[in-house]
Amino acid sequence: MRVVFLGIGAEQIGVELLSAVLKRAGHDVRLVFNPSLFDDRFQLRIPALARRFDREAALVQQAIALSPDVVAMSVLSSTYQSGLAMARAIREATGAKVIFGGVHPSAVPEVVLEEAAIDAVCVGEGDEAFPAMLDAWARGDEDTPVANMWFKRADGQIVRGPQSGFIQDLDALPFPDKALYASEFDVGDPYMTITGRGCPYRCTFCFNNFWAKLPQRSGVKGGRYVRQRSVAHVIGELKAAKKQFRLRFVDFEDDIFTVDKPWLKSFLEAYHAEIRVPWMCLSHPKYVDEDIVRWMKEAGCTWVQIGIQSLDEQYKHASMRRYETVGDVAWALDAFRAAGIGVRGDHIFGGPGEPADAQEVARKFYVAHPPKRISTYWMTWLPGVEMTQKAVDQGVLSVEDVARLDRGLSPTFHDNGAVRDPAELRRFTNYEALFRILPGLPPALRERARAEWFNGIPVPALKTLAMAGDIVLGFANRHPSHRQYAQHYARQMVRHVMA
Template identity: 50%
Template sequence: MTLGWEQLGVGLLSAIAKRQGHDVQLAFSHSLFNDRYNLSIPSLAPFFDDRNDVIDKIEKQRPDVLAFSALTGTYQWMLGIARDAKLLNPGVKVVFGGVHPSAVPERVLAQPQVDYVCVGEGDVAFPALLRAIEEGGPAAPIPNIRYKLPNGEVIRGPQAGFIQDLDALPAFDKTLWEDHINIGDWYLTMASRGCPYRCTFCFNNFFARLPEGKSGKYVRQRSVGHMLQELRAAKKRYKIRFLEFEDDVFTVDKKWVREFLYHYKREIDIPFQCLTHPKYMDEDIARWLSDAGCRHVQMGIQTMDDEFKQQSVKRYEKSDHVYQAMEVMRKYRLNPKVDHMFGLPGEPVEAQEEARKLYVLHPPFRIQTFWTNFLPGTQLVRQGLAMGLITQEEVDRLNDGIDFDFYRESAKVSDPAKRKLYKTYEVFFKLIPVLPAWLRRRLKPKSFQWMPVALCSSISFFADVLVGLALRNPDHITYAKHYLYHISRFFLQKAGIRLPAPTKLNAAARENTAPKERPAGASVPSDVLVGSP
């Protein structure tokens, strides 16, 4: 597991495979100081590299099927794991799925260590593939699956529509992660799938268009009862301190939100956070969220230039929607965390000043800044090619997971003056949550123009960390505790000392965790899931 944290897609596929009778194990990488997303410190990462531990786990387990769910940033690492696993166990079948393989399936399947590629959702395709492997191999094309015959011929299954009944799926398999993360510190779940928007930089831009023929609804919702059933069981098993709904837009269905939050407060009553969109946040929703115990709401803003936003990013909310959403969230003490992007192709630099005005008037609890990345399959890649910002050679390397930009870096902004401008705004945005109102109004990003870019980057990083810890942001607190645990575990294991698992179970749950024996004569494939959705 290369991102060092729980991935809901992997947990769901594990639950589906177990329901079919398979033995599922996880090969987990803590990825300290190199998680390909939040934190990358090249000087420290090699010292804590646990790649050999992942290989050892796979070698000891000797799975029949090795499954990876890859992002562009993790793809090359996973290919290397798959290659070494094949050398140790030539008979293992390697399956790649997830966002990156769904964007460029032909390139992934062309790799000699990859036997199967799942394109799009795998809820039906993955168990169908496991069943076919158990029977000696696919006898016919499998929807959403592509594979190679011994002669090299590629068999391409049809792209099926999206699963519509989410209640038919099992709950996420949390037991898979109990030895690696403290599930009670940050319980992750989702109440829906899909996003109503197709932002040019996001995987939803192409993922929603994958099915051939009738696709069904892309935005789908679990029933209130199904969602509560999962949370009741989780509350019984774990000592949950905080909960996050990872839906793209948790508030997309207002009627569902009202009913669910009514029962959530009465039956679950655990502090939580969720994600929203400016057009799906109003006074009613803000009040319901606050009453139910919501502590934070994350909302993507990205840019405050309305014309550019609509024409180039394909986001159709107006600045008025953003201001109104920020105002009601502030009114009901929902501590908004906003996502802001730098380096969007063609964005007028004046858009940063418009964003500054918003953040000064309605200071967020945190401004999470991202530097624009080109992701395979998205419309943003085609825009970048047309504008001459990237070459076809760079796109090819990107499709192979090479030279993938880190979200906190700025390699694609080649204009030094523009990059310096963005960096000064980034420093200012990181400080806004703790600046008094009078200083927010008086201080300007130009106050930091004397700083070198490298110094701006360092100040932005440390300001984000220190402000987050000072404000007791649950993201920062949980992340810090997770790192401290795995750093301690790393050194103690070298001394022959084994730390207990990070997840704390409730007493009743501990009594029910004794290993269950498999019936005599049972023979089912063993699946090691390695990857991220």
């Protein structure tokens, strides 16, 4: 079968893995990618420019010209509506089957299948479910349940497949099909990959909060949720990438790259000996120590991303299920800074019930233990996670609000998120602007800087200024994502103009 994946805004490792699985099974796989410039759902949202560079209609025609048998998309809440509109138009023109998978459909499969344009939803991991669904369609079998798949029969009835356990042997999967995205991104810089799956934590705002429990829906044991590829398997992928894609920088996208210390030691020794390319990763204060920081530096790590989210310890424990202490965070930031590894710390505004003084507590912490960059996000209600359900139970969200969330109509984490009160919006926007520029200030000015300095600037203008400040600081600090993001936008804008 010919399968056309739809992509919006960013490269997706999960799609690359599925493409490799499907190609191994003999299917023809293509990609139609919408760069969605200036509304990419991940970093930038400038509506006036987004309309100027909109390519959705042309990309729908591109997909139609490929005559797909199946149209597929891995969907986030922020990409659901756009993906649905494209899939609907392609299906109407070609009669192709449509499969949606990923985080959003897995949280609310019954809502997604209410859409006439959607024929199947992959709930959870799709490495085995996706090819099994294609085989069933090829046989004309619309009655036999497929594990991890919900699909419609010709009469509209929904067949709900049971949930299976998580794939335990990750080495049995092929290397991700990076060639799928090679015409859209310079996949060698950064080369994005994962060395394992799963996270040991269940933060109440994160998809792992419900994803880890999916097998329980069918009363089966899921097996180990945190799983690791072998060192040899990952090194084999990276050695192949060096030959094929001129590897210059690696971005390890594991939820916590440092989760398994013995594995990490073996891997970083092999990486330093055989790959020797600068790299960055995500980590966690509970999963770093002096040995790990030293090994990372010796193996060429230049940046690490750490989720800080809040510096109110009691609130984090009770409302976010995050159990690291402020001391843990301080130690990690100081240790990485001393080793010469840049830290990008993630901070969330608008957590429900967070004490009013939490941002001032955070300011004082960041002055004493400055990351090299503070990335700011706004708490966003998402389907399926514990924090959203608590908001419903507490009457913060109405039935109508939840219906909008389930259909992907929620604000994004770079907008105002869940914040509705004008006074809170003012206060949080002031602190957002401060936190974004704080790492770049001289120590003496950093000590004196206050959120109140920004009171005279209108909120929309301040948000723009804060974004500009973050961009300038990112380039000044040589954060790899800024350079790579700029190169990607330049390439896509030229392509748009030349089209």
